Amino acid sequence: MIGEACCYTVLYFLLCLIFVFPPDEIAGMGLTVEGLLGSWFGSEIMAFVQYHQRRTAATLFIHSLILPGYVVMMIQTQAWVVPWLSSLSSSVFACLLSLAVAPVVTAACTIAWWRRNNWRRHPFSKCLRLFVDTPHANHPDSWIAVAMEINIQYRRVDKLSTRTSSTTQLVATDSWLLQVGPYSMAAIPLADTLVVIEGAINNTLDTRVSRAGNPQLLKLRTRCVTKKTGDITFRLSSNLLSELERKLVIPILNTGQVVVQKSLADQFLEVFVKTVNQNPPVTDTLQDGSADSCIGCMTEIANVKLERRCEMVEVVGERAPGRCLACSCRPMWCLTCMSKWFAARQDQNEPETWLSSRAPCPTCRSPFCLLDVRILTPKSVSSAAAS
Numbered sequence: 001m002i003g004e005a006c007c008y009t010v011l012y013f014l015l016c017l018i019f020v021f022p023p024d025e026i027a028g029m030g031l032t033v034e035g036l037l038g039s040w041f042g043s044e045i046m047a048f049v050q051y052h053q054r055r056t057a058a059t060l061f062i063h064s065l066i067l068p069g070y071v072v073m074m075i076q077t078q079a080w081v082v083p084w085l086s087s088l089s090s091s092v093f094a095c096l097l098s099l100a101v102a103p104v105v106t107a108a109c110t111i112a113w114w115r116r117n118n119w120r121r122h123p124f125s126k127c128l129r130l131f132v133d134t135p136h137a138n139h140p141d142s143w144i145a146v147a148m149e150i151n152i153q154y155r156r157v158d159k160l161s162t163r164t165s166s167t168t169q170l171v172a173t174d175s176w177l178l179q180v181g182p183y184s185m186a187a188i189p190l191a192d193t194l195v196v197i198e199g200a201i202n203n204t205l206d207t208r209v210s211r212a213g214n215p216q217l218l219k220l221r222t223r224c225v226t227k228k229t230g231d232i233t234f235r236l237s238s239n240l241l242s243e244l245e246r247k248l249v250i251p252i253l254n255t256g257q258v259v260v261q262k263s264l265a266d267q268f269l270e271v272f273v274k275t276v277n278q279n280p281p282v283t284d285t286l287q288d289g290s291a292d293s294c295i296g297c298m299t300e301i302a303n304v305k306l307e308r309r310c311e312m313v314e315v316v317g318e319r320a321p322g323r324c325l326a327c328s329c330r331p332m333w334c335l336t337c338m339s340k341w342f343a344a345r346q347d348q349n350e351p352e353t354w355l356s357s358r359a360p361c362p363t364c365r366s367p368f369c370l371l372d373v374r375i376l377t378p379k380s381v382s383s384a385a386a387s
């Protein structure tokens, strides 16, 4: 009897543990709070803040049902439980009953408190109110304007959104760093975010091993430099560090001198830039001084032209099979974006073949190799050099 009850207890709490901290497989099957109640939360992409306010409330309530669920399960499966409960004195029974019901009542009261006046008292609404401009800072609904801004930014494709654990998600939009957990959410404006690398773990447990090696996991702590909010701590793959760094205004601090492994894309960019700089540059004959901005990032100047020269320098049999074709597209890309484009079109499991491979031109799809990528020099610079 005791043995069977122990078995049921272990099995029940094991299943609860899997539900609370779902592994990828369980999350993929939709056996999570989001998967089961997603339709009630609304659309995450349209209303990120409101979606996660409802999700944290639902998660709190569902997790509070674990203990009463255990009692119900034991009553259903073990015949001795009901006679044993009725043999207890009324005060002990009342004590046990209130212990089982207390989490549900507390969760229900907390959610009702959060939900009053359009989620005004939700911890995330209070957190957002900290960042409202001074004239409206005291208005209880002032957080809605900040929430709208976050919702709009979350819809953009260039945000960084990654799962930092089975239950937490980190999002970096154009001007906000957000972390959402099972019951909590935190936000810091990127302009005020200071990120410190606290340490690194070599990720030997990741089964998704590629030829490029396991990514390193970095332990990061972020703090708001202007307002007193709680720190956000999370673990981030070293592959995503440069992406996060691009969003930040204050450079990342590496006080512990942690050796950060560069991502494969960053390593390739270094070699790509070095190789392309050895190719003879071409003169920009189309524009007079005013260069276009890169169509990929819109921040750099389009400074790369694909002009076939591998035919002249190619050693027969040394390069990948197939041929490069002439491309007459006008320059529209910067060197970094061209490197990313080239790397994305290679076999991700064979990084050692990338340098000798080809990729299609982003515009006309003519194959090109690294020898054909040439830096564009403005007409004025090249004529000055000639004179």
Ligand SMILES: [Zn+2]
Pocket (backbone or CB within 6 Å): 294, 295, 296, 297, 298, 299, 300, 333, 334, 335, 336, 337, 338
């Ligand atoms: Zn670019």
Ligand SMILES: [Zn+2]
Pocket (backbone or CB within 6 Å): 306, 327, 328, 329, 361, 362, 363, 364, 365, 366
């Ligand atoms: Zn082309």
Ligand SMILES: [Zn+2]
Pocket (backbone or CB within 6 Å): 308, 309, 310, 311, 324, 367, 368, 369, 370, 371, 372
């Ligand atoms: Zn070529």
